[in-house]
Amino acid sequence: MNKAEYMQSLRKQLRHLPKEDFQRAVDYFEEYFSDAGAEEEAQVIEDLGTPEFAAEQIVANIVRKNAAAPVKDVKKGLNAVWVGVLAVCAAPFALPLALGFAMVIIAFVLCILAVILCFIFAGIIIAIAGPLYIVAGFTVAVANFPAFLSCLGAGLVSMGLGMLLTFGMIRFCQWFLTRMVRFFGHLIEKGGRKNEQNK
Template sequence: MNKTEFIKELKIKLKNFPSEELNDALSYYNEYFEDAQIDDTVDVEKELGSPSMVASQILSDYAVKDIKIKDKPSKNRISSIWFIILAIFAAPIALPLSFAMVILVGTLVFTIGSIVFSFGLCSVSILFSGILVFGTGLLSIISNFSSALLFMGVGLLLSGIGLLAFAGTFKFGNVVLKSILNLSNNLLKKINKNKR
C-alpha cells in the first residue's frame, strides 16, 4: 500500500473523528512521509502497520487525552468512551473480539455508572435530610430550646456529610472513568502490537 492509498484509507477510518483532529492527524502523516522521503513506490504498511491499526491507535489516544483534560463537561467525557468504542471497531481484530471488547467496556461503564449514580442519590438524600432536620430545629426553637439546638446540630452534621459524600462520589466517578479508558487504551495497544 503506497502513501496515497494509506492516507485515503486512514481518512475513511477516521470519518467520525472531529474535523480539526482529523486534519492534524492527516497532516502529521503527510509530513512524516515528506520528512522520510517516502514516495508512492514504497509500501508504507510494512513500516507503519495497517491504516486500521493506526486509526485505532489515534482514536484511543485521543479518547485518553480528552478524558485527562480538566474541567470538561461530563458530555465530553462520555464522548471519550464513544471514541474508545470507535477505536475498538477500527482495530484490525476479529469481529467477535471487537464485540467482546465493546461489551466489556460497556458493562464496566454501566456498572460503575450505576454505582456512582446510587452513591450520588444517597449523598443528595443525606444532604436534604440534614436541611429538613435543621429546619425542624429552627421551627421548634421557641417551644424547646435545647431540643432545637440538638436538631440544628444534627441537621448541620448531616448536611456536611451529604456534601462531602457528593463531592467524593463525583471524584470517584472521574477516577474510575479515566481508569476504564486507560484500560481500554492499553488493551488496544497490546492487541495492535501482537498483530504486527
C-alpha cells in the same frame, strides 16, 4: 485514489470519534496534504497507507494519549472510554469477539456509572435535608430548646454527610474513568506489540 477521495474515506472511518478529536485528526491530515503539495499527493497517500489503517492509528494514538493523562472532567472521561471501545473494535481481533468484548465493557461501565449516579443523587438529597432540619428546629426553638439543638445538629451532620458523599462519588467517578481509559490504552499497547512481533 486522490486526496478528496482519501479524506472522504478517512472522515467516514473517524465519524464515531468525539467532535474535538475528529476535527483535530481531519485538520492534521488536511495540513499534511497541503504541506506536501498537489504534486506529492500520490506519494503522501502511499506513505499514509489506506484510510482504514490511518484511522486505526489515529484512534490508537488518541487512546494512548488519554491513558497517559488523568481524567479531570466526567464528559471527557466518557469520551475517552468511548474512543477506547472504538479502538478495541478496530483492533485486529476476530470481529464477533471484539464486538462481544466491547458490549461487555460498555455494560460494565454503564452499570458502575449508574451506581455512582445513584450515590451522587443520594448525597444531594441528604445535603438538601440538612437545611430543612435546621428550619424545622427554628420552628420549635422557643417551645423546646433541646429539640431545636437536635434539629440543628442533625441538619449540620446531614449537610456535611451529603456534601461528602456527593463530592466523594464525583472523585470516584473521575478515578474510575481514568482507570478505564488506562485499561484501553494498555489493551491497545499490547495489541500493537503483538502486531509488531507478527511482522
